[in-house]
Amino acid sequence: MRVRPSRVRRLRVRRTVANVTLVGVGLAIAGGFWVVQKTVTLVVDGQPEAVRTMSANVGELLQTEGIVLGWDDIVSPPSQTPLEDGMRVLVDLDFENGIVIPAPSDVGVWVMEGVQRAPALLAVRSTEDWFSTGEPVGQSEVVAARVVVMGKDHEVLTNASTVGKLLSAMGIEPDRSDRVLPSLKTPLQPDLLVRFVSIDYRIRELEVPVPHTTYTEYSDELRPGRVRFVQAGVDGLMVERYRVKVVNGDVVTRTLLGRQVVREAVPAKRIVGRTNPSHGTQVGEASWYGFAPGDGLTAAHPWLPFGTVVTVTNLANGNRVQVVINDRGPFGGRIIDLSDQAFARIAPLSQGVCQVRLTW
Numbered sequence: 001m002r003v004r005p006s007r008v009r010r011l012r013v014r015r016t017v018a019n020v021t022l023v024g025v026g027l028a029i030a031g032g033f034w035v036v037q038k039t040v041t042l043v044v045d046g047q048p049e050a051v052r053t054m055s056a057n058v059g060e061l062l063q064t065e066g067i068v069l070g071w072d073d074i075v076s077p078p079s080q081t082p083l084e085d086g087m088r089v090l091v092d093l094d095f096e097n098g099i100v101i102p103a104p105s106d107v108g109v110w111v112m113e114g115v116q117r118a119p120a121l122l123a124v125r126s127t128e129d130w131f132s133t134g135e136p137v138g139q140s141e142v143v144a145a146r147v148v149v150m151g152k153d154h155e156v157l158t159n160a161s162t163v164g165k166l167l168s169a170m171g172i173e174p175d176r177s178d179r180v181l182p183s184l185k186t187p188l189q190p191d192l193l194v195r196f197v198s199i200d201y202r203i204r205e206l207e208v209p210v211p212h213t214t215y216t217e218y219s220d221e222l223r224p225g226r227v228r229f230v231q232a233g234v235d236g237l238m239v240e241r242y243r244v245k246v247v248n249g250d251v252v253t254r255t256l257l258g259r260q261v262v263r264e265a266v267p268a269k270r271i272v273g274r275t276n277p278s279h280g281t282q283v284g285e286a287s288w289y290g291f292a293p294g295d296g297l298t299a300a301h302p303w304l305p306f307g308t309v310v311t312v313t314n315l316a317n318g319n320r321v322q323v324v325i326n327d328r329g330p331f332g333g334r335i336i337d338l339s340d341q342a343f344a345r346i347a348p349l350s351q352g353v354c355q356v357r358l359t360w
Contacts, residue, residue: 213284233268
């Protein structure tokens with residue numbers, strides 16, 4: 001025969017079930033708390049700290065810890081990244097040097113200066129451009145490099161994969177004349193030294209004055225030694241064209257391409273009272289030519305009689321040589337053309353032209 005439990009027994013059973021239910025609910029809540037809570041390492045300006053948190057993402061963690069980010073601060077991974085147990089969050093506050101390149105609209109390769117301000121970031125592998133609008137750009141390794149651009153050092157942090165992409169992100173597009181070491185296709189490695197030397201070739205024109213010469217005529221109509229100018233001299237103008245090599249903004253070589261007289265010099269003419277009919281003087285430019293007729297110390301003059309012995313004095317150094325006139329010329333401003341042997345007595349042949357005084 002079945003015996004019905006007493007009222008007291010029923011109350012005891014109900015109380016036991018209720019207590020077990022309360023204990024189960026408490027254990028479930030505690031277990032859920034331990035499941036939600038995470039331990040992360042928060043590194044602020046290079047100072048690590050272990051933090052236990054129930055924050056869902058990096059942004060909530062920073063808000064909970066009282067860290068307010070400015071426009072020039074850096075956090076990695078980004079604020080919207082979900083937190084996981086054991087994660088490492090890096091924060092660099094007041095990043096003074098800021099981002100050099102790219103502009104905010106650029107996506108992909110970026111460069112920034114001031115590596116010494118964020119040493120902890122060098123080991124980060126990021127799946128997002130820290131300085132873009134948040135669009136993913138694929139996984140890339142961040143490395144530090146030293147870039148010497150036109151003699152100026154730049155310590156940079158970048159996710160570029162090659163030297164060429166690094167320079168491009170810095171706004172540098174080398175042309176065929178420029179020099180880049182190592183080559184543009186070289187993969188970037190930590191602490192790699194990159195040198196960019198700007199080389200440019202230009203054509204420059206230089207205006208050079210051509211001094212006028214002076215012709216002297218002697219006359220018995222003037223008192224001995226008296227001078228009368230009958231034509232004023234006018235300097236000419238010559239343009240020299242050079243090919244110039246410019247390295248990092250400085251001219252290093254200059255090669256003469258040619259000369260062109262754009263304005264002929266007009267010689268001055270004067271009349272001098274004759275003191276000695278067989279003597280005269282003239283001042284102007286002397287040049288030399290290698291096809292002079294005859295041998296030895298000879299010269300060409302526009303109007304002195306053949307056979308006239310002329311003393312040529314270099315006004316710059318005082319050197320003298322005596323020549324015999326046996327040819328006509330020069331025409332166009334200079335007063336005498338010496339043979340190469342005669343010119344070498346008063347100046348180097350490489351000089352080409354010199355100021356002289358003629359006496360005969």
